[in-house]
Amino acid sequence: xxxxxxxVDKIKEEVKNRAKVVNTIINSYLELKDPKVLYRAVRxxxxxGGKRLRPVLCLISAEAIKEDWxxxxxxxxxxxxxHNFTLIHDDIMDKDLMRRGVPTVHTAFDESTAILAGDTLFxxxxxxxxxxxxxxxxLTKAIKMLADVCIRICEGQYLDISFEKRKYITEKEYFxxxxxxxxxxxxxSCALPAVLFGKSDKLVNALWNFGLxxxxxxxxxxxxxxxxxxxxxxxxxxxxxxxxxxxLIMIKxxxxxxxxDIFGKKRATEKEIENAVKxxxxxxxxxxxxxxxxxxxxxxxxxxxxxxESKAKTLLTQIAEYLVTREY
Amino acid sequence: xxxxxxxVDKIKEEVKNRAKVVNTIINSYLELKDPKVLYRAVRxxxxxGGKRLRPVLCLISAEAIKEDWxxxxxxxxxxxxxHNFTLIHDDIMDKDLMRRGVPTVHTAFDESTAILAGDTLFxxxxxxxxxxxxxxxxLTKAIKMLADVCIRICEGQYLDISFEKRKYITEKEYFxxxxxxxxxxxxxSCALPAVLFGKSDKLVNALWNFGLxxxxxxxxxxxxxxxxxxxxxxxxxxxxxxxxxxxLIMIKxxxxxxxxDIFGKKRATEKEIENAVKxxxxxxxxxxxxxxxxxxxxxxxxxxxxxxESKAKTLLTQIAEYLVTREY
Numbered sequence: 001x002x003x004x005x006x007x008v009d010k011i012k013e014e015v016k017n018r019a020k021v022v023n024t025i026i027n028s029y030l031e032l033k034d035p036k037v038l039y040r041a042v043r044x045x046x047x048x049g050g051k052r053l054r055p056v057l058c059l060i061s062a063e064a065i066k067e068d069w070x071x072x073x074x075x076x077x078x079x080x081x082x083h084n085f086t087l088i089h090d091d092i093m094d095k096d097l098m099r100r101g102v103p104t105v106h107t108a109f110d111e112s113t114a115i116l117a118g119d120t121l122f123x124x125x126x127x128x129x130x131x132x133x134x135x136x137x138x139l140t141k142a143i144k145m146l147a148d149v150c151i152r153i154c155e156g157q158y159l160d161i162s163f164e165k166r167k168y169i170t171e172k173e174y175f176x177x178x179x180x181x182x183x184x185x186x187x188x189s190c191a192l193p194a195v196l197f198g199k200s201d202k203l204v205n206a207l208w209n210f211g212l213x214x215x216x217x218x219x220x221x222x223x224x225x226x227x228x229x230x231x232x233x234x235x236x237x238x239x240x241x242x243x244x245x246x247x248l249i250m251i252k253x254x255x256x257x258x259x260x261d262i263f264g265k266k267r268a269t270e271k272e273i274e275n276a277v278k279x280x281x282x283x284x285x286x287x288x289x290x291x292x293x294x295x296x297x298x299x300x301x302x303x304x305x306x307x308x309e310s311k312a313k314t315l316l317t318q319i320a321e322y323l324v325t326r327e328y
Numbered sequence: 329x330x331x332x333x334x335x336v337d338k339i340k341e342e343v344k345n346r347a348k349v350v351n352t353i354i355n356s357y358l359e360l361k362d363p364k365v366l367y368r369a370v371r372x373x374x375x376x377g378g379k380r381l382r383p384v385l386c387l388i389s390a391e392a393i394k395e396d397w398x399x400x401x402x403x404x405x406x407x408x409x410x411h412n413f414t415l416i417h418d419d420i421m422d423k424d425l426m427r428r429g430v431p432t433v434h435t436a437f438d439e440s441t442a443i444l445a446g447d448t449l450f451x452x453x454x455x456x457x458x459x460x461x462x463x464x465x466x467l468t469k470a471i472k473m474l475a476d477v478c479i480r481i482c483e484g485q486y487l488d489i490s491f492e493k494r495k496y497i498t499e500k501e502y503f504x505x506x507x508x509x510x511x512x513x514x515x516x517s518c519a520l521p522a523v524l525f526g527k528s529d530k531l532v533n534a535l536w537n538f539g540l541x542x543x544x545x546x547x548x549x550x551x552x553x554x555x556x557x558x559x560x561x562x563x564x565x566x567x568x569x570x571x572x573x574x575x576l577i578m579i580k581x582x583x584x585x586x587x588x589d590i591f592g593k594k595r596a597t598e599k600e601i602e603n604a605v606k607x608x609x610x611x612x613x614x615x616x617x618x619x620x621x622x623x624x625x626x627x628x629x630x631x632x633x634x635x636x637e638s639k640a641k642t643l644l645t646q647i648a649e650y651l652v653t654r655e656y
Contacts, residue, residue: 035490038483112420112489119478120482120483122450124479125475126474136467140458140467147451150450150451151451151452155363155366158365161440162363
């Protein structure tokens with residue numbers, strides 16, 4: 001695991017450098033044209049920042065298989081654009097007010113504009129990816145993978161919403177949901193370079209699994225941050241509890257018979273959220289989730305054995321570890 | 329122009345035969361799997377029927393360029409699926425209750441499920457089109473064309489909504505809106521076979537323009553049907569008036585100083601709608617639109633000069649004419 005904060009800073013620096021490249025290409029693709037308000041809505045969330053984790057993983061995966069990521073930069077941009085599209089639509093459904101420290105798109109504009117901004121980004125992703133400088137045969141395979149992942153994301157979001165209405169969710173159901181909603185896009189981010197450059201199925205699968213397991217760990221950790229990240233996460237603190245989201249933490253607490261009275265109550269005071277978090281910490285549910293997240297990262301790292309040693313391979317390992325130790 | 333009702337029946341028969349093929353392939357792609365409710369929502373509008381105009385035009389265009397449409401059936405399915413996705417999202421934004429004689433998806437299910445059903449269909453279209461049995465180089469060109477059209481559809485829908493808030497819209501603005509919202513997808517339906525089979529730009533453009541002009545005529549006629557189609561259209565009668573939609577008819581009436589008091593009033597009695605339609609007929613605004621629609625169909629037909637004579641070419645001509653004479 002990551003040794004010290006200097007190491008973490010170095011990883012962040014590596015991510016940031018590549019994120020800059022990603023931002024430049026995204027900006028070049030999302031010009032502010034007519035109808036201006038629509039395109040302001042299209043750019044709103046992307047301009048608000050974000051770590052660009054997925055496209056950066058895509059670039060580093062290309063490096064790890066010794067290929068030039070300049071040829072597949074549009075695919076990296078497409079991945080980030082799809083991620084943002086899903087966030088915009090999710091925020092409408094979840095009625096979330098803040099994201100990345102700014103009002104959500106449907107809050108800053110209106111719901112119709114937010115639906116359309118999401119749809120525009122979605123279409124844009126498939127328009128952009130065509131610009132990859134690779135064999136069209138591999139490109140069509142990559143498009144199929146990406147479209148398939150988008151379908152899974154919809155299924156995952158549907159499950160997430162439907163879980164809110166149900167009293168009891170099993171861990172198995174939870175894992176199916178986060179795999180689809182979150183982990184598959186991260187898996188695709190890591191696997192797409194291998195697909196685009198026509199590598200073996202074995203290599204594609206290993207990178208897919210690396211991303212999949214990392215993505216599961218990432219999502220579990222994200223649920224933890226919703227409870228303990230507070231001022232750092234840039235969105236509503238404890239929103240998962242008040243919205244009644246069935247996170248691994250809540251499922252574990254429920255299994256242990258721990259009652260959280262504000263769960264699913266739609267609103268709660270800061271003090272009430274504080275008390276709920278305290279209870280979840282004391283009963284061990286948060287630690288349980290933390291350990292699960294780490295287990296998945298260990299599984300993810302094992303998948304990288306297929307790769308030759310390289311700076312990029314080390315970086316992938318370190319990022320996976322960072323995903324479950326980060327504070328925001 | 330179409331001579332008699334026997335001729336119209338024959339065209340309908342030709343369309344219906346091909347629509348059956350399209351339905352079979354769509355059904356094979358949209359199986360009812362888990363999560364079941366989401367996939368029921370995904371299928372809801374498609375199962376409610378519809379003329380399958382766009383995919384049928386796609387198949388006939390393939391015939392007209394002497395190619396086997398069996399190889400591009402997935403593209404035809406993708407076009408219809410994209411059309412349905414846009415309708416589902418549009419109905420949410422327009423708060424429409426009925427479509428094709430059944431409750432709209434957000435009415436039959438809920439808004440979140442409708443957003444996700446639309447997103448799922450959107451992704452599905454790009455997954456499906458990959459199955460076309462053509463050169464991947466041409467396939468990627470077709471995907472780019474389709475993605476680009478989807479962006480235009482979003483822009484067109486945005487313009488349509490934004491027009492409701494504005495007092496005066498020019499004819500030029502109206503035409504830009506319907507081109508993007510409606511005509512580009514019909515243009516793509518006609519041009520995609522030529523793209524997929526690697527035909528010349530000249531042929532692609534001619535078929536695109538045929539579809540574009542037909543699509544414009546189609547939309548103008550659709551606006552007329554909203555007013556005079558009444559029980560036949562399967563959606564709310566006169567909804568364009570009460571919703572304040574700036575159709576060519578309303579723009580013309582406004583230009584002539586004809587006041588429609590229920591315009592944009594969100595609700596009106598049957599009697600009030602009847603009176604409004606009578607006024608629009610008497611002032612000549614509906615006739616004006618009818619003539620414009622016919623002009624565009626004549627322009628469309630001229631584009632087909634590039635094609636050799638064939639049964640398919642004649643059928644394209646007849647369908648274009650039917651688009652502006654149909655009663656629903």
